[in-house]
Amino acid sequence: MVESSQNDNIEILTYSEVEEVGGYIGNFEVKIRKKARLVDLEKCTGCGTCYQKCPVKVPSEFDMEMGMRKAIYVPFPQAVPNVPVIDKEHCRMFTKGKCSICQKLCQADAIDYEQEDEIIEDKFGAIVVATGYDLFDASVYGEYGGGRFKDVISGLQLERLISPSGPTGGHIIRPSDGKEPKNVVFIQCVGSRDVEKGRPYCSNVCCMYTAKHAVLLKEHLPEVQTNIFYMDIRSPGKNYEQFVQRTMEQFGALYIRGRVSKIYQRGDKLIVKGADTLAACQVEVEADMVVLATGITARHDSKEVATKLGIPYDEFGFFTELHPKLAPIETVTSGVFLTGACQAPKDIPDTVASASGAASKVAALFSSDRMSMAPLVSTIDTSVCSMCKACMEVCPYGAIQEEEITLRDGTKKKQLTVLESVCHGCGACVSTCKSSCIMLRGMTDEQIFDELMAVAQ
C-alpha cells in the first residue's frame, strides 16, 4: 500500500466514497465524497501527540473490539496516509461541544473541527471494484453462545491477538481473564455450508486460515493443544494440502471430523460438544478458548454499491461476473471490472491474481484509442424509428441513448443511437422494436432466413 501511494501514477483517495457513477466505458463520470477527516493532511507531521492525549476511548474496530482506540486515531499502524482522523460520533467537541485538547496540543496546527466534506467530480476510463467482504456474524449461532461467551472468538479476532501490533502486543491470551489458553478448539464452516443459517456456500479460505492459526498458535504457545472440528478439508491451492498435513504431523493439531452441536460455559472452561463421525461417537472437549472459523459474506452495503455501478449481484450479495468461466473479471457493464472477495470468497493469491487480471484488462483497454469488440452489435435505422423508446427500456446494458443531431438545413432533431462499446448484442431491443428498425449486425432477418432455408434444403 505504501509503495502504491508513492507511485506518481496512482492517486489514493482514502476516507472517501463513490456517490454516483454516470457515463460509460472510457467516459465514466464519477462523483466522490471525500469525507472530512478534520485533520489537515498537508500540515500533519504524524507525531501522534493528538491520539496520545485524546481523553475519549472507543473499542477499536480494527482490533475487532478487543482493544481500544481514541476519538482521534490512525486506524492501524500501516495506514496510508499515516494521518489521524477524528471520529465525530465520539469526539467530545461534537458530543459535548468542548474539549479541543488535540487542537491545543498539535504543534503543526493541523486540527480543523470546521473542515467539511469535499465532493470530487471527475472522468474515468474504467472502474475496478475491489470492495472485499464482511466477516459472517457468528452471534446467530445461539448454540455456540450467540456472542455471550468472551472466550469464543472469531478467526479474525485471533489474527489480532497473534499480531505484534494487536491489542495484546502479540501475546495470545484469553479475552476473559488474560490467561494463556492450553486447550483450544477450532470450529470450521461457521456461517458457511450451512443452509439453515442462509449460507450454503463454502467460504474458500477458512480451512486454510484455520490450519495457519493452529500452526501459529503452536509456535507461540508450544504447550498448546489444538482441536479442529471440520467437515471436509478443502486445500486445493498450490502446496496447500502439504501445509494441512504438516499442521497435523508437525504441529500436533488434532483434526476431528464432525460439527459441534453446543458450547457451554462451566466455570472458566468452555465445554464443546461435538461429534467424531469417523469414530461414530460424541466427543466433549474442555477448552480454554474456542475459535470460530467464520465465513465470508458479501459486504453489508454491497447491494447499494452494485446499484450505483449498474452491476448485478447474486442472492448473497456478491457481484456477478459477466461469465463464470470465460469472463470472470468483466461485468455486464463494459468498463467495470471485479477483483477480490467482492465477487466470491477468495484468498489472497486468488485476489491478487484477479486484481492483476483486472489491471491488465484496464491497461489493454487504455492502450489504444479505439476498442476492438465483437462485431455483433445492434444498429438503429433512424429513418424508420418512431422514437417510442421501448428499446431503451429493455436494454439491460443501457447501450441505447438519445442524441441530438443537426440536419443540413440547420434544424435540430432527436434520435436514438447505440453505444457500440456498451452493446453486448443480446438482441433484446431487436425483438422489442415494433417498427423493426433495429437489427443486429451480421444477424439481420434476411441473413437468418437465408440460413434457415439453407438448413431446410
Add this chain to the structure above:
Amino acid sequence: MIYQLNANVRNFGETISELSGVDISTCYQCGKCTAGCPVVMEMSHTPNQIMRLIQLGLKDEVLSSPTPWLCASCETCTTRCPKEVDIAKIMDTLRILALKEGYKRKEPNVVAFNKIFLDSIKNNGRLQETKLAMAFNFKTLQFFKDMMLGQKLFMKGKISFSGDAISGVDAVKAIFERSKGFLDKGER
C-alpha cells in the same frame, strides 16, 4: 463388513423420504445431530449413521437398529441440523415402519410402553398414570420397579386407582380406528 450396493441403492431412501416428507439425500454427514443427541451413548448407530445407512439403502440394518427406539424425540438434532433435515421425524417414520413390517424389537420396553400408553388412551380417552406404570411393570416383568417411588407417591396423594375416563371415549376410540399407520403386525 462389506455391503453390496446395487442399482436399487436409492429405493429405500426414497421410501423413507416419501413416508416422512424429509429429503434423505440432503444429509451431508456433518454429524451435528450426533454431536447434540442426549442418548447417543446408548445407541448402537449414531443418528448420522442412521441417515447414512438409509442413503446406502440398507433397510434391514436400519429397521432392526435400536436407535429409533432410544430416540427421546427431543428434536435437538432437527433444530440444529445445518441442512434442515428433520431427523426426529425420520426416527418416527422408522419406528412406524419397523412395527408395520414386523422387525424384531430391539428395545422391547419402549415398544411395550408406547402400546400400553396408547391402549390406556384408547380405552379411557385420558392417560391413567398409575395404571400405566403398573401395566408396564407387569408386561415387562419388572414387578418391583419404582416400588419405593410408588409408595411415596401414594403418600403424597398422587396415586389414584379410580378411572378418569371421559364421556367421549367412543369418539377417541373412533380416532384410533380411523388413524392410518397404527398397524402393529407383531414380531417377524
Add this chain to the structure above:
Amino acid sequence: MAYGYYPGCSAHGTAKEYDISTRKVCVKLGIQLEDVADWNCCGASPAHATSEELSLALPLRNLALAEKQGLNSIMTTCSACYNRLKVAHETVKESPETLDRINDIVGEPYNKTLKVTHFVNFLSEEVGLEKLKEKVVKPLKDVKAACYYGCLLTRPPELVTIDADPENPTIMDGIVEALGAEAPDWSHKTECCGASLALSRTDIVVRLSGEILKAARFADADCIIVACPLCYANLDMRQSQIASRHGVDYSLPILFISELMGIALGVNYDELGIDKHMVSAANMLREKGLM
C-alpha cells in the same frame, strides 16, 4: 373473557400441584380459566412414534372441542401437551389437505381459529410482566431460581416459538425476575431430561436428569423452575435414584413456575400443594424467609 384451559393428564396424577397452583395463581391475577370440557389425552410421544395421523388427530379433537365451546384460545401448562397441540394446529394451518383428512378422522371439524399458548408465553404475552410485578406481595429476594425449559417448549423452533432465541430462551427468566428472584444464565436450560423414556429406559433418564441437576448446582441455584409435568417428574421424582447412581445427593427443590408465582403473589403455602414434592422445598423457602 375466559381463557380456555387444557390441564392435561398429569394434572390429575403426578403433577396435581401444578394444576392446583395454576388455578390459584390465575384467581390472584384475575384471570378466568375455562376448562375444555371432556378433553382427551394429546397422545404425547407414543402417538407420534406410532402413527402420524393419530398424533395429529388426538390433539385436534381438543382444539375442535374448545372451538365448539366458544373459546378463542387454549392454554396448557404441560410442555408436551403444548407441543402436540401447537404442532397439530400449525400443521393443519399449513396444509388444508391434512386438515380435511384429520377432521374426517376426528369427526369434529376444527376451523383453525384458536390461539394456542403455553402457560409461560400466556403469562408474558397475555398477562404481561408489568401487571405481574404489580401483583407481587412477597418479592422473592435472594432466591436463585434456574429456569429449565427442556425440549418440548422450545423445539422445533419454527413451530412452537415461545421464545425468539430457542438456544438461550429467557421468557421464563423474565417471569421469575418479575417475581423478584434471580434467574441465572446456566448451561442446561434446554438440555433433554429423557422425558419419553421415563418408564421404559429409566437408566437414561437418571443419567440425563443428573446432568441437569449438576449444572444447576454449578450455577449455584437454590431451586429449578419447571413448566412441564414430565420435566418435573424426571427431575424431582428421580432424585433419590440419581443420588444412589451418581453418589451425589443434590436435594435440589424442583418447583413449578405457578408455585413460585403463588408464593410471590401471596397464595397460602398450604394451598399450593408444594409439599407433594419428593424433594422438599420447605427448608429453602424458610431460609429465604418465604415461609
